[in-house]
Amino acid sequence: MDPRTTPAPEPAAESAAESAAAETTGRLADQLLNLTKRLHRAQRRHLEPLGITPAQSRLLRTVAHSEAPPRMADLARRLDVVPRAVTTLVDALETHDLVRRIPDPASRRVIRIELTEAGGATLHRLRLARRAAAEDLLAPLDTPQREALTALLATLDAAAPPRPRC
Amino acid sequence: MDPRTTPAPEPAAESAAESAAAETTGRLADQLLNLTKRLHRAQRRHLEPLGITPAQSRLLRTVAHSEAPPRMADLARRLDVVPRAVTTLVDALETHDLVRRIPDPASRRVIRIELTEAGGATLHRLRLARRAAAEDLLAPLDTPQREALTALLATLDAAAPPRPRC
DNA sequence: AGTCATTGTTACCTATGTTCACAATGACTT
DNA sequence: AAGTCATTGTGAACATAGGTAACAATGACT
Numbered sequence: 001m002d003p004r005t006t007p008a009p010e011p012a013a014e015s016a017a018e019s020a021a022a023e024t025t026g027r028l029a030d031q032l033l034n035l036t037k038r039l040h041r042a043q044r045r046h047l048e049p050l051g052i053t054p055a056q057s058r059l060l061r062t063v064a065h066s067e068a069p070p071r072m073a074d075l076a077r078r079l080d081v082v083p084r085a086v087t088t089l090v091d092a093l094e095t096h097d098l099v100r101r102i103p104d105p106a107s108r109r110v111i112r113i114e115l116t117e118a119g120g121a122t123l124h125r126l127r128l129a130r131r132a133a134a135e136d137l138l139a140p141l142d143t144p145q146r147e148a149l150t151a152l153l154a155t156l157d158a159a160a161p162p163r164p165r166c
Numbered sequence: 167m168d169p170r171t172t173p174a175p176e177p178a179a180e181s182a183a184e185s186a187a188a189e190t191t192g193r194l195a196d197q198l199l200n201l202t203k204r205l206h207r208a209q210r211r212h213l214e215p216l217g218i219t220p221a222q223s224r225l226l227r228t229v230a231h232s233e234a235p236p237r238m239a240d241l242a243r244r245l246d247v248v249p250r251a252v253t254t255l256v257d258a259l260e261t262h263d264l265v266r267r268i269p270d271p272a273s274r275r276v277i278r279i280e281l282t283e284a285g286g287a288t289l290h291r292l293r294l295a296r297r298a299a300a301e302d303l304l305a306p307l308d309t310p311q312r313e314a315l316t317a318l319l320a321t322l323d324a325a326a327p328p329r330p331r332c
Numbered sequence: 333a334g335t336c337a338t339t340g341t342t343a344c345c346t347a348t349g350t351t352c353a354c355a356a357t358g359a360c361t362t
Numbered sequence: 363a364a365g366t367c368a369t370t371g372t373g374a375a376c377a378t379a380g381g382t383a384a385c386a387a388t389g390a391c392t
Contacts, residue, residue: 024312026293029205029300031319033224036202037246037349039195044378055379058199072340080203085380087341109339109388127192134195140325141318146190149318152311153197159306203380210347221348238371251349253372275357275370 035137042136046129050122051096057126059089060115063099064123069112071104098122201303208299216291217262223292225255226281229265230289235278237270264288 043054052060062078063070072090076083090113093099098119104110115123138146209220218226228244229236238256242249256279259265264285270276281289304312 024309024316025297025300025304028304028312028316028319029209029296030224031316031323032198032202032205033220034246034323035319036198039198040378043195053378054199058196073338080200081379082381083340084342084382088379107339107389111340130195131191134191137322138191138194140321143190145318145321146194148314150190150194150197152307152315152318153194153201155306155311156303157197157200206347219347239369247348248350249371250351250373254348273358273370277371 039133039137042133043130046133047126050125050129052093052098052122052126056089056093057130059086060093060098060119060123060126063113063115064120069102069114071110071112073110075113093119205299205303208302209296212295212299213292216288216295218259218264218288218292222255222259223296225252226259226264226285226289226292229279229281230286235268235280237276237278239276241279259285 040054043057047054047057058079059075062075066074070078072086073083075090076086079086090099090101094101096118097116100114100116102112102114104112141149206220209223213220213223224245225241228241232240236244238252239249241256242252245252256265256267260267262284263282266280266282268278268280270278307315
């Protein structure tokens with residue numbers, strides 16, 4: 001709803017309905033990116049005293065969430081990153097003694113990642129920090145609104161990945 | 167709702183309600199980050215043929231959205247980044263001849279950023295690409311759901327910045 | 333033994349953004 | 363006029379998050 005801000009040469013012959021829907025779509029992208037930037041910053045701010053980055057935090061939580069010590073490849077899949085990215089994160093966490101690389105008895109190729117005791121302790125502080133960070137952002141929403149938002153995002157996340165294997 | 171995944175030593179004496187709310191909050195953060203990653207990828211995929219990155223795209227749109235050629239500092243503020251970050255982006259766009267640095271007649275310190283003709287043309291293709299990218303993500307949501315989502319995000323974005331001036 | 337797929341890693345590259353230092357400029361004081 | 367200070371943009375260096383490509387070790391299957 002701001003058609004004057006269209007300096008593109010093409011008159012963009014769209015119906016009003018199409019245009020509005022497109023506006024919404026485009027705006028959504030901006031809003032998401034904006035919000036995520038703030039989330040990143042809030043997380044970083046809260047995680048800084050713990051000495052770990054948001055990505056490391058995510059990895060740590062994923063490890064903790066796993067029933068058995070996961071393999072590097074498992075982590076990569078669950079974090080939706082390329083395996084190479086996991087190596088760096090585990091390196092960082094391992095130097096801080098928050099996780100441990102342990103060999104898999106069944107296959108000498110695989111490496112399993114185990115939470116150390118210090119890692120477990122950090123994880124708890126991390127949850128608090130993370131919650132505080134999210135709380136900073138989500139303050140304007142009341143509980144039902146938050147639930148509505150999670151529901152919508154869950155829909156998006158669920159429909160997400162045809163699991164791009166190649 | 168998964169208390170067994172709490173390897174932290176502390177028993178975390180919280181009420182069930184508090185815990186559930188915290189769960190929601192934490193989950194929201196994950197969902198947002200997840201979604202944004204996908205959005206980034208989708209954008210990159212769609213923007214790649216145009217030879218510009220998402221951040222450059224955002225800068226370009228911001229320039230186009232401004233009534234008068236904005237100053238670098240304006241752009242930094244509106245993009246919510248540090249001024250130095252704008253320099254790099256403008257550099258890239260300028261080498262592609264999509265924007266131009268023009269001097270401000272009033273003050274020799276300030277540099278104003280102007281959209282070139284090629285920039286305007288690119289901007290239109292960019293809108294299409296961007297819309298397609300968002301469409302990829304938002305496919306699972308129907309129109310009322312999207313509107314609900316934008317409304318929620320708008321609330322968050324609006325309440326956002328006490329404009330951290332220092 | 334030979335071929336092929338899996339697993340993790342080393343060595344780079346990119347994108348985005350930050351801090352620090354600095355030079356040029358403008359504005360304001362003495 | 364000179365001095366002080368804030369603004370503006372940028373160079374240099376670094377951090378974070380991620381990606382590609384090549385490769386070695388290993389397992390699996392013929």
